[in-house]
Amino acid sequence: MASEINWFPGHMTKALRTMTEQIKNVDMVIETCDARIPISSRNPELNSILQNRRRLLVLNKADLAEDSATEEWISWYREQGIIAIPSDASHRKGLDRIRLASRELCADVLKRAHDRGRIGRPIRAMVVGIPNSGKSTLINALCNRKIAVTGDRPGVTRGFQWAKSDSSMELMDMPGVLWPNLGSRRNQICLTITGAVKPEIVDMTSFAYDGLNLLMKLYPKETSARYLLALPGTPGYVEDSYERFLLAAKNRGCILSGGRIDEERFSVLFLDDFKSGRIGKMTLERPEKPRLGQGGES
Ligand SMILES: Nc1nc2c(ncn2[C@@H]2O[C@H](COP(=O)(O)OP(=O)(O)OP(=O)(O)O)[C@@H](O)[C@H]2O)c(=O)[nH]1
Numbered sequence: 001m002a003s004e005i006n007w008f009p010g011h012m013t014k015a016l017r018t019m020t021e022q023i024k025n026v027d028m029v030i031e032t033c034d035a036r037i038p039i040s041s042r043n044p045e046l047n048s049i050l051q052n053r054r055r056l057l058v059l060n061k062a063d064l065a066e067d068s069a070t071e072e073w074i075s076w077y078r079e080q081g082i083i084a085i086p087s088d089a090s091h092r093k094g095l096d097r098i099r100l101a102s103r104e105l106c107a108d109v110l111k112r113a114h115d116r117g118r119i120g121r122p123i124r125a126m127v128v129g130i131p132n133s134g135k136s137t138l139i140n141a142l143c144n145r146k147i148a149v150t151g152d153r154p155g156v157t158r159g160f161q162w163a164k165s166d167s168s169m170e171l172m173d174m175p176g177v178l179w180p181n182l183g184s185r186r187n188q189i190c191l192t193i194t195g196a197v198k199p200e201i202v203d204m205t206s207f208a209y210d211g212l213n214l215l216m217k218l219y220p221k222e223t224s225a226r227y228l229l230a231l232p233g234t235p236g237y238v239e240d241s242y243e244r245f246l247l248a249a250k251n252r253g254c255i256l257s258g259g260r261i262d263e264e265r266f267s268v269l270f271l272d273d274f275k276s277g278r279i280g281k282m283t284l285e286r287p288e289k290p291r292l293g294q295g296g297e298s
């Protein structure tokens with residue numbers, strides 16, 4: 001089924017082309033990823049376009065991720081030589097650190113401009129990342145104005161747009177971009193349940209089912225509490241994952257007339273629960289411990 005999904009619609013090809021054209025007009029890149037999936041929400045195809053531009057990685061939606069895991073990721077990225085900063089753009093958290101790190105990253109550019117008499121030259125940054133990771137929200141927060149259109153679905157920003165902040169930064173908003181096939185099925189699940197993929201293009205019931213299984217594995221206590229399921233290893237635990245999915249749906253009242261379980265309604269409800277953090281603060285992947293003799297990003 002997954003191979004038939006078009007994860008990479010045409011407007012994303014256009015966005016990559018725009019990035020390639022515009023990269024020469026910026027001093028640095030701010031890449032937003034989703035703090036709940038700090039690896040699988042990074043588009044591997046951006047590297048060839050952004051090359052060795054100064055880059056800041058923002059772990060956005062940190063309010064939905066487990067705090068200790070976010071700290072682990074920040075340290076892990078630091079070890080890889082990547083500056084990563086957590087933020088909650090919706091609630092304007094992490095902005096000062098982003099501004100400061102941007103100034104530090106571009107210190108030489110600012111100094112050169114200063115030496116040529118351009119005092120207070122703004123930093124120009126292109127904001128890139130996967131759809132729905134909060135690029136436009138972050139830009140509005142940094143500018144303290146609603147300049148960019150935002151929305152609770154992927155694919156809101158369709159073209160590039162400049163936004164000027166308080167004179168210290170000029171930010172270029174970009175459409176969110178995925179890549180063909182998205183890697184492993186686990187990556188596809190992570191990206192779909194966190195909201196980077198348009199729900200219309202996938203079978204959401206199958207992703208909700210896989211998502212519930214993943215959460216039961218990673219956060220059994222929180223997940224079973226939300227859906228009134230018995231914990232693994234306790235009496236009443238349902239071993240069969242499909243039976244468990246149906247029971248969760250039933251426990252949340254998703255029942256059709258005649259007693260049949262409304263899997264579709266439960267899928268929407270589950271995905272909405274996860275997206276809004278109602279099941280708990282959750283991080284779906286952890287940094288790999290480096291194996292001896294290994295460096296760089298996985
Ligand atoms: N909880 C939480 N929600 C956020 C955060 N940042 C953005 N959002 C929400 O995430 C959704 C997507 O935000 P956008 O700023 O439109 O995302 P985008 O990356 O510009 O998306 P595209 O333009 O589609 O690529 C919106 O509903 C925002 O309110 C955050 O830090 N925490």
Ligand SMILES: [Mg+2]
Pocket residue numbers: 135136137148149150156157173174175176
């Ligand atoms: Mg946007």
